Amino acid sequence: MKLLFLGLVPVLIFWFVEEKFGTFWGLIAAIIWAVGECVYEYWRNKTIDRLTLFSTGLVVLLGGLGAWLDKSILFKFQPVIIEIVFAGILVWGGRKGEPIMLKMAKKTRPEIFENIPEAARNRQKQLMVRMTRNLIGLLVLHSVLLSYVAVRGTTGQWAFWKGIGFNLFLVVWAAVEFFVLRKQTRVQVSSQAPTFEDAREIDFLKKKLKDENEK
Numbered sequence: 001m002k003l004l005f006l007g008l009v010p011v012l013i014f015w016f017v018e019e020k021f022g023t024f025w026g027l028i029a030a031i032i033w034a035v036g037e038c039v040y041e042y043w044r045n046k047t048i049d050r051l052t053l054f055s056t057g058l059v060v061l062l063g064g065l066g067a068w069l070d071k072s073i074l075f076k077f078q079p080v081i082i083e084i085v086f087a088g089i090l091v092w093g094g095r096k097g098e099p100i101m102l103k104m105a106k107k108t109r110p111e112i113f114e115n116i117p118e119a120a121r122n123r124q125k126q127l128m129v130r131m132t133r134n135l136i137g138l139l140v141l142h143s144v145l146l147s148y149v150a151v152r153g154t155t156g157q158w159a160f161w162k163g164i165g166f167n168l169f170l171v172v173w174a175a176v177e178f179f180v181l182r183k184q185t186r187v188q189v190s191s192q193a194p195t196f197e198d199a200r201e202i203d204f205l206k207k208k209l210k211d212e213n214e215k
Contacts, residue, residue: 009033010030010031010033010034010059010063011030011078011079011159011162011163012159012163013026013029013030014026014027014029014030014063014072014075014155015155015156015158015159017029017030018072019155019156023066023067023070023071024067024070026072027063027064027066027072027075028063028067030059030075031060031064031067034055034056034059034060035056035060037052037056038052038053038056054082054085058078058081058082059075059078062074062075062077062078063075063078072155073151076150076155076158077147077150079143079146079162080143080146080147080150083139083140083142083143083146084140084143087136087139087140087143090135094129094132098125099125099132100132101128101131101132101135102124102125102128105128127181130177130180131177134173138169138170138173141169142161142165142166145161145165146158146162146165149161
């Protein structure tokens with residue numbers, strides 16, 4: 001998820017500076033901040049994450065073109081491109097049947113996925129497939145909305161839907177997944193619970209076993 005949140009601060013910097021000094025200086029400020037983030041990450045870790053480089057590259061490229069043309073519309077499509085790329089990664093990573101989110105979870109916490117029954121393994125896979133599919137839909141929907149706001153809306157509206165709006169989308173997605181999982185768990189537990197007839201049969205067998213022991 002890091003890819004989705006990269007570039008958020010340059011967006012806020014751009015919005016603030018543009019309001020005070022205009023589009024050109026807003027874009028220049030965003031570029032300087034993004035490059036500064038890369039320099040700081042290299043100074044701190046002696047390396048720069050590829051995702052950070054990708055996000056910064058988009059800021060520099062689209063922001064530079066926007067500053068040259070004195071138009072902010074190109075820069076505003078930076079988060080749209082990032083979300084589409086992330087959705088593409090999710091689709092490509094799950095092309096062999098196992099979602100990339102499940103692969104990442106196995107690498108992060110392998111002990112959770114060891115020595116579990118096949119049925120539980122299949123349920124985990126189905127869960128991740130559904131979550132990944134819904135997340136892809138969320139990214140596409142948000143990118144369409146963000147594209148529309150970038151073209152038709154103000155910079156403030158665009159910044160809102162890029163930052164707070166995207167977090168709201170994620171909260172709704174997580175809440176829906178939680179309630180669906182909870183409902184499925186309840187249905188599964190209730191389906192495994194003994195019925196009234198099962199209880200009567202158990203009581204009969206217990207009574208029969210007790211009578212045999214008394215004899």
